[in-house]
Amino acid sequence: MKRKSNKTSRGMTLTFRQNLIGYSFILPNLIGFLIFIFIPVIFSLILSFSRWDGFNPMEFAGLQNFIDIFHDEVFVGAIWKTAYFSFFTVILSMAASLGLALLLNQKIKARGFFRCALFFPYVASIVAVSVVFNAMLQPDYGPVNEFLKFIGVSNPPGWLASTTWVIPGLIIVNVWRNMGYFMIIYLAGLQNIDQSLYEAAEIDGAKGWALFSRITWPLLSPSTFFVVMMLVINSFKVFDLVYLMTQGGPGNASTMLSQYIYNKAFISWDYGKASAAAMILFIIVGLLTAFQFQAEKKLVNY
Amino acid sequence: MRKKTVKSIALGLTAVTLAATVLSGCGSSKDSAESGKNGGEEEVTLTFPVWDLATNGYLKNIVDGFQKEHPNIKINMVDTAGSEYMNKLTIMLNGGTDCDIVYVKDPDTTASYMKKGQLEDLTSYIEKDGIDTSKYISYDSFNLEGKQAALPFKTDYYVLFYNKDIFDDAGVQYPSNDMTWTEWEEMCSKLTSGEGANKIYGGFLHTWQACVQNWAIQDGKNTILGPDYTFMKPYYEMALRMQDAGTIMDYSTLKTGNIAYASVFQQGTVATVPMGTWLVQQMIAKKAAGETDVNWGIATIPHPDGVEAGSTVGSTTPMAINANSKYKEEAWEFIKYACGEKGSSYLISAGGFPSYQDDTTIGEICKADGMPEGAAEALQTTSIVLDRPININSAEVNQMLGEEHSLIMIKEKSIDDGLKEMGERAKEIENS
Numbered sequence: 001m002k003r004k005s006n007k008t009s010r011g012m013t014l015t016f017r018q019n020l021i022g023y024s025f026i027l028p029n030l031i032g033f034l035i036f037i038f039i040p041v042i043f044s045l046i047l048s049f050s051r052w053d054g055f056n057p058m059e060f061a062g063l064q065n066f067i068d069i070f071h072d073e074v075f076v077g078a079i080w081k082t083a084y085f086s087f088f089t090v091i092l093s094m095a096a097s098l099g100l101a102l103l104l105n106q107k108i109k110a111r112g113f114f115r116c117a118l119f120f121p122y123v124a125s126i127v128a129v130s131v132v133f134n135a136m137l138q139p140d141y142g143p144v145n146e147f148l149k150f151i152g153v154s155n156p157p158g159w160l161a162s163t164t165w166v167i168p169g170l171i172i173v174n175v176w177r178n179m180g181y182f183m184i185i186y187l188a189g190l191q192n193i194d195q196s197l198y199e200a201a202e203i204d205g206a207k208g209w210a211l212f213s214r215i216t217w218p219l220l221s222p223s224t225f226f227v228v229m230m231l232v233i234n235s236f237k238v239f240d241l242v243y244l245m246t247q248g249g250p251g252n253a254s255t256m257l258s259q260y261i262y263n264k265a266f267i268s269w270d271y272g273k274a275s276a277a278a279m280i281l282f283i284i285v286g287l288l289t290a291f292q293f294q295a296e297k298k299l300v301n302y
Numbered sequence: 303m304r305k306k307t308v309k310s311i312a313l314g315l316t317a318v319t320l321a322a323t324v325l326s327g328c329g330s331s332k333d334s335a336e337s338g339k340n341g342g343e344e345e346v347t348l349t350f351p352v353w354d355l356a357t358n359g360y361l362k363n364i365v366d367g368f369q370k371e372h373p374n375i376k377i378n379m380v381d382t383a384g385s386e387y388m389n390k391l392t393i394m395l396n397g398g399t400d401c402d403i404v405y406v407k408d409p410d411t412t413a414s415y416m417k418k419g420q421l422e423d424l425t426s427y428i429e430k431d432g433i434d435t436s437k438y439i440s441y442d443s444f445n446l447e448g449k450q451a452a453l454p455f456k457t458d459y460y461v462l463f464y465n466k467d468i469f470d471d472a473g474v475q476y477p478s479n480d481m482t483w484t485e486w487e488e489m490c491s492k493l494t495s496g497e498g499a500n501k502i503y504g505g506f507l508h509t510w511q512a513c514v515q516n517w518a519i520q521d522g523k524n525t526i527l528g529p530d531y532t533f534m535k536p537y538y539e540m541a542l543r544m545q546d547a548g549t550i551m552d553y554s555t556l557k558t559g560n561i562a563y564a565s566v567f568q569q570g571t572v573a574t575v576p577m578g579t580w581l582v583q584q585m586i587a588k589k590a591a592g593e594t595d596v597n598w599g600i601a602t603i604p605h606p607d608g609v610e611a612g613s614t615v616g617s618t619t620p621m622a623i624n625a626n627s628k629y630k631e632e633a634w635e636f637i638k639y640a641c642g643e644k645g646s647s648y649l650i651s652a653g654g655f656p657s658y659q660d661d662t663t664i665g666e667i668c669k670a671d672g673m674p675e676g677a678a679e680a681l682q683t684t685s686i687v688l689d690r691p692i693n694i695n696s697a698e699v700n701q702m703l704g705e706e707h708s709l710i711m712i713k714e715k716s717i718d719d720g721l722k723e724m725g726e727r728a729k730e731i732e733n734s
Contacts (some may be wrong), residue, residue: 026719053417053418054392054393054396054418055395055396055418055419055420056418056419068734069500131560134558134559134560135559137558138555138558138559139554139555139558140552140554140555142558156555158712159558161554161557161558162712162714163712163714164707177570234367248705248706249557249705249708249710250557250705250708250709250712250714251705251706251708251714251715252705253714263701266389267697267698267701268697268698268701269392269414269697
């Protein structure tokens with residue numbers, strides 16, 4: 001009897017009607033997600049298995065696009081370059097932001113000013129950043145190389161004009177851009193640590209490194225997890241910085257996956273291969289993220 | 303948040319493409335169907351996508367002139383930024399009926415449009431109206447598999463710009479209209495002087511691969527499609543030799559400093575610059591605006607040994623008709639006008655170089671205010687080779703050549719290795 005009374009005349013359950021209100025609240029976001037993310041995702045998946053020029057009917061190509069891109073040296077190179085770029089970006093950005101957060105968590109003068117100053121690169125326009133760094137890293141008269149010459153480096157690197165140094169150059173710029181934002185995340189993490197733990201440890205005679213390695217680092221592990229994951233994702237999909245600073249050059253020394261996808265889609269007009277490459281990038285990032293979630297269970301302590 | 307970020311990575315690009323396809327419908331010729339019943343004749347509106355209208359004012363003059371002669375045809379110009387234009391045009395064409403007149407900024411793309419069946423074959427129109435096709439520069443280049451894909455509108459070609467004051471100071475005679483590249487190289491070393499910030503460079507090769515490779519295809523025997531690129535070797539040797547000797551600016555300095563060819567010439571720090579005739583228009587404008595006081599002149603582009611003087615390399619921008627347009631006859635009327643005598647005269651009065659040329663054209667061009675003395679002789683050509691052949695692979699090959707070019711110029715690769723790599727990659731592109 002009771003159950004029956006829960007049903008309306010149209011046969012909708014009370015729970016469903018209540019849920020409907022909830023759905024209507026997320027609808028605006030959902031529509032945007034469907035049109036601009038979900039449908040293109042599915043479309044891109046279909047494209048990666050087809051041959052299409054954008055105008056005539058699509059032809060089914062099976063795995064040909066994937067076979068082709070894996071035979072393309074530029075693509076295989078792009079995977080390695082992306083991995084190389086990401087690895088160092090993640091490690092160095094993490095180290096830099098943690099270091100800065102530790103420094104700025106202490107009671108020093110003008111702490112607010114330094115925090116703002118370090119956060120600034122993150123909000124600065126990437127176009128401006130790339131123009132300025134292009135000039136800074138100029139091989140002959142750029143300030144960076146002038147400084148290196150001043151301290152006695154006789155043959156400073158060619159940075160963006162050299163195939164060996166272009167990725168390290170980009171890593172430096174990217175780390176500089178990232179560190180302020182992740183510093184803020186670490187600062188928040190540091191401020192959540194209960195001061196009484198430090199006091200207790202100090203009473204027991206713990207100092208410097210022991211405090212850091214036994215208290216700070218383990219208690220920061222949720223922040224570290226978030227920082228590493230965001231950095232991995234951001235650095236794998238890096239596009240704006242590379243496009244603005246080198247356009248993948250010299251040669252294709254800094255052509256990473258997103259740049260490769262862009263070139264295939266908008267220079268060669270080969271949507272099939274571009275989508276296939278995008279799928280590979282998707283799979284790589286997906287696997288890394290899944291792996292990190294597994295690792296989180298074991299490594300994150302709190 | 304994490305999930306969304308991951309998804310957007312791989313798919314952002316596709317999202318943009320799709321969104322653009324959906325949204326580009328907004329610019330369509332909706333009012334095409336409107337008819338002016340009062341006049342008796344049906345009024346049609348043609349959509350004409352153009353780029354950077356503010357700097358290409360002659361297009362507006364052509365459209366106005368045309369509309370005066372054809373009161374029943376209205377031309378709706380859709381202006382787009384130059385760097386975005388080709389993407390926009392491709393998407394419009396893919397959408398079907400968004401545009402009627404197809405003005406192809408990167409002419410080699412004509413081949414892929416034609417292959418997709420997006421361009422009307424102009425042969426019957428040209429025959430019907432008895433157009434004298436011999437007056438068009440590179441008319442035949444747009445004949446693809448027996449179909450005339452487009453009509454040439456504008457042809458720019460390479461000439462040698464020089465700074466008269468630097469020649470006078472160095473006591474060197476002005477460049478002649480019959481000079482080989484070897485002579486140019488020697489001339490550049492005589493003109494180079496000074497040190498550091500005050501250094502005057504005798505020559506200048508811009509960072510485009512075209513500024514080395516064009517001289518290799520100038521004889522018309524080879525094209526940038528290769529696939530054997532050994533014919534480019536002498537010109538790469540020349541470029542590197544001049545770079546080492548300091549008679550041209552260093553490639554990596556130009557590239558990393560993002561230095562524009564026009565500004566170095568206008569600042570008077572280089573004596574000679576081989577560059578396209580589009581710089582003529584710009585020099586006249588800058589000089590008139592008082593932004594440069596360089597006393598400039600032009601000479602015919604140097605030529606390889608054993609090739610006739612006046613052989614040069616250029617690029618032709620054509621106009622075509624969308625195969626899916628509802629108003630092909632009207633679109634043809636416009637193209638015929640724009641690419642014909644009248645359209646060309648508007649182009650000429652703005653300092654531009656039309657593809658439609660007769661005996662008087664060069665003379666007319668040289669009448670423009672601010673044109674240097676002797677331009678009429680300097681601008682004479684015996685042949686104009688297209689820098690990029692109208693071929694479906696040109697864009698992709700060109701991208702590849704740009705990559706290898708930079709490696710050779712910064713000496714990360716030897717000339718031989720670079721040219722060999724170009725050959726291998728060109729073959730891959732051809733077979734894909």
